[in-house]
Each structure stands twice: as C-alpha cells, then as structure tokens.
Amino acid sequence: VQLQASGGGLVQAGGSLRVSCAASKRAFNVYAVGWFRQAPGKERDLVASISWRGDKTYYPDSVKGRFTISRDNAKNTAYLQMNSLKPEDTALYYCAVQDPASWYPTSREYDYWGQGTQVTVSS
Numbered sequence: 086v087q088l089q090a091s092g093g094g095l096v097q098a099g100g101s102l103r104v105s106c107a108a109s110k111r112a113f114n115v116y117a118v119g120w121f122r123q124a125p126g127k128e129r130d131l132v133a134s135i136s137w138r139g140d141k142t143y144y145p146d147s148v149k150g151r152f153t154i155s156r157d158n159a160k161n162t163a164y165l166q167m168n169s170l171k172p173e174d175t176a177l178y179y180c181a182v183q184d185p186a187s188w189y190p191t192s193r194e195y196d197y198w199g200q201g202t203q204v205t206v207s208s
Contacts, residue, residue: 086108086109086110086112086113086116086182086196086197087108087109087110087197087199088106088107088108088109088180088181088182088197088198088199088200089106089107089108089109089199089200090104090105090106090178090179090180090199090200090201090202091104091105091107091202092104092105092202093178093201093202093203093204093205094203094204094205095205095206095207096170096204096205096206096207097206097207098170098171098172098206098207098208099169099170100170100206101166101167101168101169101170102167102170102204103164103165103166103167104120104164104165104167104178104180104202104204105162105163105164105165106118106120106162106163106164106165106180106199107160107161107162108161108162108163108182109161110161111161113158113161113182114137114158114161115137115185116137116182116183116184116185116196116197117134117135117136117137117182117183117184117185117188117192118134118135118154118156118163118180118181118182118183119131119133119134119135119180119181119182119183119192119193119195120132120133120134120152120154120163120165120178120179120180120181121178121179121180121181121193122174122176122177122178122179122204123176123177123179123201124175124176124177127176129179130145130147131143131145131191131193132144132145132147132148132152132165132178133148133152133153133154133165134154134188134190134191134192135154135155135156135163136185136188136190137185137188139155139156139158141190142154142190143190143191148167148174151167151168151169151170152165152166152167152168153165153166153168154166163180165178165180167204170204170206171206172206172207172208173206174204174206175204175205175206176203176204177201177202177203177204178201178202178203178204179198179199179200179201180198180199181195181196181197181198181199182195182196182197183195183196183197184196
C-alpha cells in the first residue's frame with residue numbers, strides 16, 4: 086500500500102487545517118489508519134487513529150477535542166481535521182496503515198507509512 090499525505094501548510098494559531106492521506110489500493114478499507122507527527126529533535130508521536138470500520142478512534146490528551154480523524158473508504162482516503170491549532174502542533178505529519186488483526190487504538194506498530202506533510206502554526 087502506498088500512502089500520499091497532503092494538505093499541510095502554514096496557519097495562524099487558532100486556525101484550522103485538514104490533512105489527507107490517499108492510499109493506492111482499494112484494500113485500504115480493511116486497514117486501520119494512524120496519524121503521527123514529529124517535530125525537529127523530538128520523537129514521533131501518535132496523534133490519532135481509527136479502526137478499519139471507523140467505529141473506534143483514539144486521541145492523546147494533547148489533541149483531544151481539537152483533532153478529528155475520519156476516513157472515506159470509497160475514496161481510499163483518511164483525513165485529520167485540526168482545529169484550534171497551537172504553535173506546539175508544528176510538525177511533520179505522517180499517515181500510516183496497519184493490518185486490523187494486530188491493531189489496537191494506541192498501537193504504534195504500523196505496516197505502511199506515507200511521506201510527511203509539513204504543518205506550521207505561527208503564533
């Protein structure tokens with residue numbers, strides 16, 4: 086599965102941005118999806134995940150209530166809607182997919198990764 090993340094950019098603090106993750110295969114709809122981010126000098130962090138059916142989601146406290154993960158299996162695409170953005174949200178955002186047989190909401194062990202899309206939040 087090849088993944089293409091897009092939609093990053095520069096936004097002011099308090100603003101919103103939606104990043105997308107397009108998959109190359111129709112089989113995308115059987116994979117769980119995770120969004121990660123990595124800022125310079127920091128570890129890569131999980132910021133959202135969603136089950137293959139879309140009935141389970143996870144958000145760490147740092148983004149809960151501000152970020153929303155969703156998926157459109159008909160379009161082989163997942164989304165991360167980011168609202169009330171803060172400068173500390175600045176990072177390279179990655180999407181990844183995982184076989185649902187081994188997935189759980191806080192899993193960090195994903196099978197396929199896309200390239201990152203940069204999100205920069207100015208103060």
